[in-house]
Amino acid sequence: MCTQTTLNEKRVLTLSALVSSVFAGGGLVIGLLVGSLVIAFDGVYSSVSMLLTLLSLAVAKYLEKPQDTRFPFGRALFEPLVITFKGLVILMVVAYSLYSAVIDLLAGGHAIDTSIATLFGLINVVGCGITWYTIARMNRKYPSGLIGAEIKQWQMDTLLSVVITVAFIIAWVMTLTPLAPYAVYVDPMLMLLMSFYFIKVPVMMIKSATREMLLMAPDKEICQRVDQGILAANEMSTQELELAAVTKIGRELWVDIDIIADKNDQIDMQDIEATRQTLEQRLSKLPFELQLTLNVA
Template sequence: MKMEQTQGAVMPKRSRNQELQTEKRFLQLSVFADVCFVVAELLFAFASHSQSVLMDAAYDGAEMLMMAAAVCLTPLFYRPISEKYPFGYAQVESVFTAVKSAMMLSVMAGLTVNVIQTMLSGGAHVAYGAVSMFQLLLGLVSLCILGVMYVGARKVASPILQTEWMAWRLDVLYSMGMAAAFFGAKVLKDTSLAWMAPYVDQVVALLVVAFALPGAAKMFFGAVKDIFLFAPDEKVLEQVKGICEPLLQAYGFEPVFYDVTRTGRRMWVSVYFHTEGDVLSLDCMRQASKEAQKHLCEKWDYCVCELVPEQA
């Protein structure tokens, strides 16, 4: 693994330029797909008078604008930290992630209100068969793009790609759910349960929101924590301790406090430690720091580790 020197700390480098280009390609693909979806959904919504398709077009339009901005901002996230910008532009990424996840939450809230209003007004009466086929087609295409976004999220440690993967997952759930709902409504309208047909799509929409809401909320609150530089959750702290503690103890260093800060895709780990004796070997400290840095970077690509001696 290549390494780069940044403000006295060694940072991993697996061709940052290559990672940047990879991330931009995935984001550009998402923007292009959003443009195609918006055009198709607007044309179909006006032709079929379907509220659900029109709302989907509005969501995808907002998504398209957000991702176009992300493509422009992405190069900033790869710039190294400096004295002027000690956190680089990582907090910009956290702010963007918070805004994007908040947008997802607001769309879910708007969808929920719209669905309840539709139910109270007697449900939706549209061309069930046509809408079902259209939503099925969108769902299948979205599923393919979801697979591509999943690959991108695993290739590059990018919170933005992670939120985009969640957004496409919501699209797949919504489109498939609507396809099934409208198909069910088409079947029911010719039976004794015809009174249920106008309400099927609203019930499915509420189930989709209930399924997707926890993930979007978790991402939003995680981004807010990163913006204010709060410590990451207990699971991350335990992973850091599990990596650093045995390494330091092998050198006779006893960790007493872990200061872990994360924002965007970057993380800083400061380990305060003490030794039994009065003499501290700088060579041992330097070697222990390198080993801890190496192991932490295997878990988190953009991680800086420093050891801070503390008087026992």
Template sequence: MSPAQATQASIERTALRRSIVAAAALGGLAMVWGVASELRILLLDGAYALIGIALTWFGLQAARAVEEGPTKRFPFGRDAFTPLAVLLQGVALAGTLLYALADAVVLLREGGDPVATRSLVLYGLISALGAAAVYVSLRRTGSDSDLVGAEIATWRASAVLSVGMVVGAVVAIVLDESTSLDVTAYVDPVLVILACVALAPTPVGLLRSGVRELLQGAPSAEVQESVRAVVDQVQNQFGLDEPIVRMRKVGRKLFLEVDFVVEPDGWQVSDEDDVRRAVLAGLEPLGFELWAYIELTTDRSLVE
């Protein structure tokens, strides 16, 4: 692991620990407040945060395993732990939202349950400020880690949920005081349903990302464009034909295969090494742990 990669790994660990502490504080507050006030939306918020603690801890262990690098048992390293952690986070969050959604629908069908809307406003403000502060703090780390990215997405969703609580509760208070409608009984289940809908893209995105990497799918379009730009530059530099390029990303590791088809007897091994060095040097600024296979061959059938 290069010094730059070691620095990024340290930033990743610090960010994950910070997220765990914040989730424990806000999640604990939500559960206690939710039980005391019998507000399902607060219990959802607390469960969302506390489940996240276990998943973040797993992510932290995954990061440590990845840092150990290749071993005899895992000659290519254990980078697959990273997308696995992201996938599990998506599964757990999706399960939490589905349960909360079903519970809210049942409560709504039963006529709702009156709640203390002013208490909901106060909690929502505290939670929104706390979640937003953690979100900004993690963004400022500048980490491009998938694990930190998952935490950022989770805290952004938590902040949106809290803002939704405040808005919904304020609307209910206004309607309750200005009309004869009794809407307080429906505030809690309606807010839970709206929150589940608003938060749904977060676990969906985590699931998509985790599955794509575990199935060895191609990296994001942005990464592909950056890699392709380097390969095109090397191709033009050495006067090579269009290569066959394959790539996949697992955690911080980028696997790349570039196959150039050349004319017989025109290239030496040292020339091939020059091409390899040029590609590796061009990709270094991307910051990935690179596993690159750059080959020159005279037989296209060997690389197709």
């Protein structure tokens, strides 16, 4: 992985951890003060996000180490591993919130201070939206799986804040109408609906990272670009090239290519090296650290 990408990871993860700590403290305090299940969940989610971001920072530092006797194939597998762990933790937080919302609804709901809750929601929307946009923009030039997972976390937090704010405005309006007795159900009902919606984000994180850990084929776009690179290299090579296997593990792209040799022909080592250089030139355009293996078949 290039130095710029590593530095970008550190900047993004450090920024995310600092902002998460601010929202975590604010969400927990305001949630307890106004008696809102949703705001308290937002604070807990931000706290978990901060801890997971610190974990990502530690892993990013660990991934910088070169391969050794303990990890002869490098440490790329730690990236999908930590993303899976983050997805599982977020999934547990959402599942517990779903359970709490159901219990609260069965208990008859509860009243909240909608004025303070709405103000806090507006501040959260602006803060989370700016952070989400900033991190996504920083990830465009030097993309990373760890930062991608961080973007998903902030996307969830921003959408959560928007829904919270809108719901509290609706709850405040309800208190001014004959529907006032039903305003106590807004907070738990909102939490219930959000839990069902947001549960797909950690599930997708886990699914994607698990595919990498199982060395499954990457998505179609990556496969197509690898095929295009091999076809282009085939036109410039004196040997026939055939893709044997391709998989993505974290920030690394592993590509195995067979050189089809005629039984009566001998392949010169210089030809193999020239073919390797051509392939590396073509495939290095992908935003991953290329691990290329050539086999004479």
